Amino acid sequence: MFRSYLPHTEADRKAMLAAIGLEMEEQLFDVIPPQLRFNRMLNLPASLPEAELVRHTRQLAGRNADLLQYTCFLGAGAYDHYIPSVVDHVTGRSEFYTSYTQYQPEAAQGYLQALWEFQTMICELTGMEVANASMYDAATAAAEAAMMACGATGRSRLLVAKTVHPHYRQVLSTYGRDRKYRIQEIEYRQGTTDLERLKVATGPEIAAIIVQSPNFFGCIEELDAAARMAHAAGALLIVLADPVSLGILASPGSFGADIVAGEGQGLGLPISFGGPYLGFLATTAKWMRRLPGRIIGQTTDADGKRGFVLTLQAREQHIRREKANSNICSNEALCALRAAVYLSAAGKDGIQRIAGLSLQKAHYACRELAKLPGCRPVFAAPFFKEFVIATSRPVAEVNAVLFENQIIGGLDLARYYPELAGCMLLCVTENRTRDEIDRLAAVLGGIL
Numbered sequence: 001m002f003r004s005y006l007p008h009t010e011a012d013r014k015a016m017l018a019a020i021g022l023e024m025e026e027q028l029f030d031v032i033p034p035q036l037r038f039n040r041m042l043n044l045p046a047s048l049p050e051a052e053l054v055r056h057t058r059q060l061a062g063r064n065a066d067l068l069q070y071t072c073f074l075g076a077g078a079y080d081h082y083i084p085s086v087v088d089h090v091t092g093r094s095e096f097y098t099s100y101t102q103y104q105p106e107a108a109q110g111y112l113q114a115l116w117e118f119q120t121m122i123c124e125l126t127g128m129e130v131a132n133a134s135m136y137d138a139a140t141a142a143a144e145a146a147m148m149a150c151g152a153t154g155r156s157r158l159l160v161a162k163t164v165h166p167h168y169r170q171v172l173s174t175y176g177r178d179r180k181y182r183i184q185e186i187e188y189r190q191g192t193t194d195l196e197r198l199k200v201a202t203g204p205e206i207a208a209i210i211v212q213s214p215n216f217f218g219c220i221e222e223l224d225a226a227a228r229m230a231h232a233a234g235a236l237l238i239v240l241a242d243p244v245s246l247g248i249l250a251s252p253g254s255f256g257a258d259i260v261a262g263e264g265q266g267l268g269l270p271i272s273f274g275g276p277y278l279g280f281l282a283t284t285a286k287w288m289r290r291l292p293g294r295i296i297g298q299t300t301d302a303d304g305k306r307g308f309v310l311t312l313q314a315r316e317q318h319i320r321r322e323k324a325n326s327n328i329c330s331n332e333a334l335c336a337l338r339a340a341v342y343l344s345a346a347g348k349d350g351i352q353r354i355a356g357l358s359l360q361k362a363h364y365a366c367r368e369l370a371k372l373p374g375c376r377p378v379f380a381a382p383f384f385k386e387f388v389i390a391t392s393r394p395v396a397e398v399n400a401v402l403f404e405n406q407i408i409g410g411l412d413l414a415r416y417y418p419e420l421a422g423c424m425l426l427c428v429t430e431n432r433t434r435d436e437i438d439r440l441a442a443v444l445g446g447i448l
Contacts, residue, residue, distance in 0.1 A: 075427025112308035116296040118340040125246040126260040127253020128282035134336040135279025138263030139171035149208035161193040163215035166416040191219040191379030212240035218386025227256035247355030268342030278335035292326030357430035358385040374448035
């Protein structure tokens with residue numbers, strides 16, 4: 001059982017075996033019944049010299065359709081925003097990427113300050129008074145927000161707009177089975193939540209109304225109306241937001257939202273095969289103690305110098321289980337750091353420009369595609385960087401031809417909304433150029 005890649009010599013192995021009273025390594029597996037053992041060599045190719053192995057792995061990697069070779073118009077929760085090089089440079093420093101949890105503030109002031117800055121910037125974007133640092137992703141952040149609302153109101157029924165991301169709604173339902181809250185989905189009309197149906201469904205037993213804006217279709221919801229309905233019933237309003245959109249859209253807090261959650265992937269995190277991503281969760285001071293995870297606080301030490309500490313940690317590892325608001329046992333500190341560096345590098349003017357370019361380019365793309373025979377916009381509601389089009393040919397066929405032309409097309413909405421068969425959700429961020437958008441229109445026009 002010699003392994004050339006292990007540093008132990010034959011004498012080392014014999015000494016270790018002698019220490020545990022064995023003669024051969026095979027005796028370590030005596031407890032496994034013979035019929036359960038593999039008893040043959042693994043079916044692996046022969047070893048290669050390093051140079052040949054590097055060549056082979058490069059060939060394998062070349063089969064991936066990455067965003068350096070393909071133009072991406074797919075969004076639906078994961079977005080191709082530009083990432084400034086400073087984000088990788090800062091987060092690539094060993095004192096950041098090797099840190100896990102900042103339990104010892106005297107040894108982690110830099111990381112604590114960075115997370116405090118992250119919380120502060122999330123509050124500025126969302127219009128909330130306090131944010132945590134941080135959550136796994138938007139889906140679990142939405143579920144934690146729902147549990148916060150149920151605990152705060154003592155109620156167990158939630159109204160969830162059907163325009164909320166399907167994955168988020170699925171996670172909400174999964175959490176609800178154990179947490180015993182009930183979900184009623186509210187239908188949409190013309191791309192946004194049907195406010196008449198929402199009004200009829202709202203009653204004194206409702207814990208919260210959950211809406212997403214911009215929603216899954218990219219449309220802007222009427223948050224002020226949702227806030228009035230929720231508060232009139234003694235319920236909370238939970239808004240799921242795209243933080244990039246808040247560079248130009250009014251904050252959910254300005255409309256009366258009680259809790260704001262969302263996905264921070266667009267703030268300096270690559271799409272990266274689906275993760276790790278970054279959930280954010282913010283609320284008003286009234287509900288601060290119901291926030292799960294951890295909150296970084298600013299204070300002063302015995303000498304009057306500014307310092308940072310873990311102020312609140314309302315999770316099972318730190319307080320009695322029955323008093324814990326959540327069983328979340330970690331956070332996305334490195335991802336939150338990337339978001340903090342991204343927002344710091346962009347600044348207020350930068351995030352406004354990124355949001356503005358995304359908005360303008362998406363609307364330009366929608367206008368150009370609307371000119372094509374066999375292609376039409378589906379909804380008339382105002383939208384941010386995503387929009388829905390209907391095509392005269394099946395979406396799968398359209399996307400297959402686009403892919404042959406090194407274009408990643410939109411999401412086939414029939415997968416989640418059967419009534420939208422033949423419709424695709426397209427996304428245009430500031431990363432897309434006019435030439436790329438025109439090429440999409442040209443290739444799509446040829447297909448249709």
